[in-house]
Amino acid sequence: MAFAAPAKGLRADASAGNELVSANPEFTRDRWDPVPGYADDELGVSNPQHNLAPVEIKEPIRLLPTARELEVRRKLEKETLIALQKWDGVVLDVRETSFVARLVDVSGNHSDEEVELEKDELSPFDLELLEPGAIFYWTIGYRQLLPMGERVRESRIRFQRLPAWSASEIAAARERADAAARELGW
Amino acid sequence: MAAPIIHSQSVVVVLLGSFNPRIVEPLWLSKHSLVPEEEASGAEREMIDRDFSRIVLPWAELVVFQERLQIDTREKITNAAQVRDLLVGILRILPHTPVTVASINHRALLRLDTEEQWHEVGHRLAPKDVWDGVLDKPGMLDFAMQGVRPDGLDGAIKVRIRPNPLVHPGLFINVNDEFSLPDQNDPEPAARAAGLLAKSWSEIEARADHICSTLLKRLVD
Amino acid sequence: MQPLANLAGRGARLSAPRPDELEISVFGPGYGESIAVHLGDGRWMIVDSCIDNRSERPAALEYFGDIDVSCEDQVAIVLATHWHDDHIRGLAEILRACSTARFACSHAFSTREFLLLVESPALGTEQLPAGLREFAEILAILKERRAAGNLLLGTPELVNQKTVLDQSARCEVMSLSPSSATVMEAVQAFATLLPEPSQPMKCVPSPKANEGSVALWVCGASGVALLGADLERNSKDDRGWGAVLGCAPLMKGRASLVKVPHHGSSTGHDQRMWDELLVSQPHAMLTPWELGGRHVPDAADRDRICALAPAAVIAGDTVAKLDRYQPAVERTLREATISRQAAIGRTGHIRARCTPSDKGQWRVDLIHNSQRLCAA
Numbered sequence: 001m002a003f004a005a006p007a008k009g010l011r012a013d014a015s016a017g018n019e020l021v022s023a024n025p026e027f028t029r030d031r032w033d034p035v036p037g038y039a040d041d042e043l044g045v046s047n048p049q050h051n052l053a054p055v056e057i058k059e060p061i062r063l064l065p066t067a068r069e070l071e072v073r074r075k076l077e078k079e080t081l082i083a084l085q086k087w088d089g090v091v092l093d094v095r096e097t098s099f100v101a102r103l104v105d106v107s108g109n110h111s112d113e114e115v116e117l118e119k120d121e122l123s124p125f126d127l128e129l130l131e132p133g134a135i136f137y138w139t140i141g142y143r144q145l146l147p148m149g150e151r152v153r154e155s156r157i158r159f160q161r162l163p164a165w166s167a168s169e170i171a172a173a174r175e176r177a178d179a180a181a182r183e184l185g186w
Numbered sequence: 187m188a189a190p191i192i193h194s195q196s197v198v199v200v201l202l203g204s205f206n207p208r209i210v211e212p213l214w215l216s217k218h219s220l221v222p223e224e225e226a227s228g229a230e231r232e233m234i235d236r237d238f239s240r241i242v243l244p245w246a247e248l249v250v251f252q253e254r255l256q257i258d259t260r261e262k263i264t265n266a267a268q269v270r271d272l273l274v275g276i277l278r279i280l281p282h283t284p285v286t287v288a289s290i291n292h293r294a295l296l297r298l299d300t301e302e303q304w305h306e307v308g309h310r311l312a313p314k315d316v317w318d319g320v321l322d323k324p325g326m327l328d329f330a331m332q333g334v335r336p337d338g339l340d341g342a343i344k345v346r347i348r349p350n351p352l353v354h355p356g357l358f359i360n361v362n363d364e365f366s367l368p369d370q371n372d373p374e375p376a377a378r379a380a381g382l383l384a385k386s387w388s389e390i391e392a393r394a395d396h397i398c399s400t401l402l403k404r405l406v407d
Numbered sequence: 408m409q410p411l412a413n414l415a416g417r418g419a420r421l422s423a424p425r426p427d428e429l430e431i432s433v434f435g436p437g438y439g440e441s442i443a444v445h446l447g448d449g450r451w452m453i454v455d456s457c458i459d460n461r462s463e464r465p466a467a468l469e470y471f472g473d474i475d476v477s478c479e480d481q482v483a484i485v486l487a488t489h490w491h492d493d494h495i496r497g498l499a500e501i502l503r504a505c506s507t508a509r510f511a512c513s514h515a516f517s518t519r520e521f522l523l524l525v526e527s528p529a530l531g532t533e534q535l536p537a538g539l540r541e542f543a544e545i546l547a548i549l550k551e552r553r554a555a556g557n558l559l560l561g562t563p564e565l566v567n568q569k570t571v572l573d574q575s576a577r578c579e580v581m582s583l584s585p586s587s588a589t590v591m592e593a594v595q596a597f598a599t600l601l602p603e604p605s606q607p608m609k610c611v612p613s614p615k616a617n618e619g620s621v622a623l624w625v626c627g628a629s630g631v632a633l634l635g636a637d638l639e640r641n642s643k644d645d646r647g648w649g650a651v652l653g654c655a656p657l658m659k660g661r662a663s664l665v666k667v668p669h670h671g672s673s674t675g676h677d678q679r680m681w682d683e684l685l686v687s688q689p690h691a692m693l694t695p696w697e698l699g700g701r702h703v704p705d706a707a708d709r710d711r712i713c714a715l716a717p718a719a720v721i722a723g724d725t726v727a728k729l730d731r732y733q734p735a736v737e738r739t740l741r742e743a744t745i746s747r748q749a750a751i752g753r754t755g756h757i758r759a760r761c762t763p764s765d766k767g768q769w770r771v772d773l774i775h776n777s778q779r780l781c782a783a
Binding site for chain 1: 192220223224225265267274275377
């Protein structure tokens with residue numbers, strides 16, 4: 001046998017969602033295991049050749065989750081998205097009911113395209129961001145109920161959201177521009 | 187034999203530093219244009235004293251401890267650029283926040299075509315002849331490797347592969363790209379971290395894709 | 408008028424021009440449009456950059472490889488007349504390869520406003536096409552040259568109206584734009600794009616007009632050519648083609664070859680240009696352009712150009728084959744998009760050459776993926 005079967009004594013109690021308490025405090029369980037819940041997850045092995053201690057993905061240990069927490073966990077872990085194609089897009093032109101955009105394949109395996117899309121393809125909260133130069137992400141894939149449930153094809157466009165420029169960021173850019181001008185003798 | 191199928195994917199980013207869990211809450215995120223107002227008002231929020239805050243958005247979970255900030259897509263989205271934007275946005279809004287380490291994890295759960303293929307992966311990663319006469323029916327529980335970073339930053343690239351009973355025959359792969367932020371005396375460490383993350387994000391993602399696809403090709407073919 | 412040779416396909420043997428032969432080679436569309444000018448005696452100028460859709464390299468560099476021109480030694484000037492995405496992608500690569508070339512650009516790009524645009528890229532736009540990023544790379548190359556002690560090659564030449572870019576026994580190249588009024592307009596346009604506190608970060612959009620457009624007058628013993636760039640008609644005579652006509656006394660003779668401005672669009676057409684700067688029925692070259700289903704030159708543009716230049720030729724086309732995706736993705740694209748086209752068309756190349764003995768009659772060759780614009 002190449003892979004180990006789950007050890008006996010591992011409690012797989014899907015309904016309670018309790019944290020698994022093991023006799024071995026080093027033992028960790030990943031959320032990918034059938035029991036929904038959170039766990040410490042060691043990443044990598046500490047290496048004396050570099051100073052960086054492994055960073056864990058962790059949650060606070062609780063003995064009993066709240067009912068709300070259980071509901072949230074179940075909702076989050078019920079489905080997944082498998083991406084078939086991802087583009088970064090930039091809006092080139094906005095028309096009355098549509099917009100034109102350049103699509104750049106994230107994987108780099110396909111050439112750039114220019115597409116015209118209906119504004120209806122956008123989420124209402126993204127419409128306010130639609131203007132030339134706006135960046136968006138377009139993912140086409142399947143949404144699937146875990147573990148073996150219904151599968152639905154999905155197309156999702158989401159506009160990039162970045163916070164506003166800060167005064168210090170602009171000041172830093174001005175300093176760089178001034179330095180460039182001085183360098184060039186302008 | 188058919189190629190493995192991606193059952194689900196997620197991205198988990200952990201930043202180590204010094205954070206204030208009380209600040210990062212849904213309306214703060216929408217006030218700074220990081221999430222739409224509609225998402226912020228519908229978000230689940232949980233706070234425990236000053237030590238821990240969790241926000242559940244439709245596409246990710248944001249957890250803040252005093253010493254770390256963690257974003258987990260929980261298999262909900264596959265365009266990690268949203269995670270990058272949220273992280274970079276938070277760091278830009280709080281430029282003086284100490285940030286010392288960034289750890290970016292690309293995780294995938296894969297279903298292999300046959301159990302034979304699954305066993306073959308285990309045999310290739312962890313040959314069993316070493317265990318003859320030592321253990322009965324030895325099986326690989328967990329496998330991790332580490333490589334040096336190509337960019338000179340202090341840190342490592344780590345890959346972890348394990349069987350996973352959620353899907354059978356299944357494999358879980360985690361590619362962890364971890365580095366410490368240079369120049370700890372920077373007066374705006376979070377701003378600098380934001381720039382570094384924004385600049386290297388695509389490269390990190392491409393590296394994780396390359397590692398996964400190359401390993402799978404070698405293990406499964 | 409000389410018949411057009413059709414040397415379509417890279418299999419055709421290409422050779423470098425003679426020392427006394429003036430050459431204007433137009434590449435497009437690809438990403439952008441580019442022109443290579445042989446100034447005489449093996450010296451060249453490259454204007455803007457066009458990425459060849461097949462090689463994904465700057466088309467001018469590919470051509471120089473085909474005709475054994477040394478980029479390191481034989482390119483005297485690299486001129487940037489655009490700053491937005493599609494027209495200068497690859498220009499930094501050209502400048503790096505042409506290590507002894509001076510860099511020249513529209514005076515509009517020397518302003519603090521433009522430099523601030525270059526120095527303030529929006530985070531998260533690194534993967535998207537960006538002319539400003541190309542410019543940042545160009546400035547970095549110039550800085551390296553200066554650091555290496557080469558001040559001449561490390562300082563951009565700023566081009567205004569009536570700047571003499573190059574002058575030799577064979578040929579003189581003079582810029583006809585931008586006028587001072589256009590530069591002022593450009594500065595104001597850049598200022599509107601600058602980051603402001605409390606304004607969200609975003610990718611700088613491609614402008615509707617090209618304020619930095621540099622039209623060129625190439626005057627040689629062999630012939631005269633007018634390269635119209637993206638210059639457009641303007642209601643005010645201190646900018647656009649009106650301002651150019653103010654330079655007319657400086658231009659010796661009339662041009663017998665024209666690179667039609669602004670892809671042959673109606674906004675690029677100023678009848679005075681044809682009446683006062685060109686001979687009757689000149690040779691005309693242009694490249695097409697398309698955005699979201701709007702195509703130039705359209706049918707009316709073609710009719711207008713063909714009436715003025717029956718031998719007009721057009722390089723490349725905007726119709727390139729789309730990549731195929733997985734069936735589920737293709738289905739979604741069909742459902743979700745109104746129209747879809749490859750962003751980069753099929754690059755074409757038209758070459759026009761003229762020697763003193765040709766007496767102003769250009770030999771126009773359809774080197775690759777190019778054709779007559781007008782019905783025979």
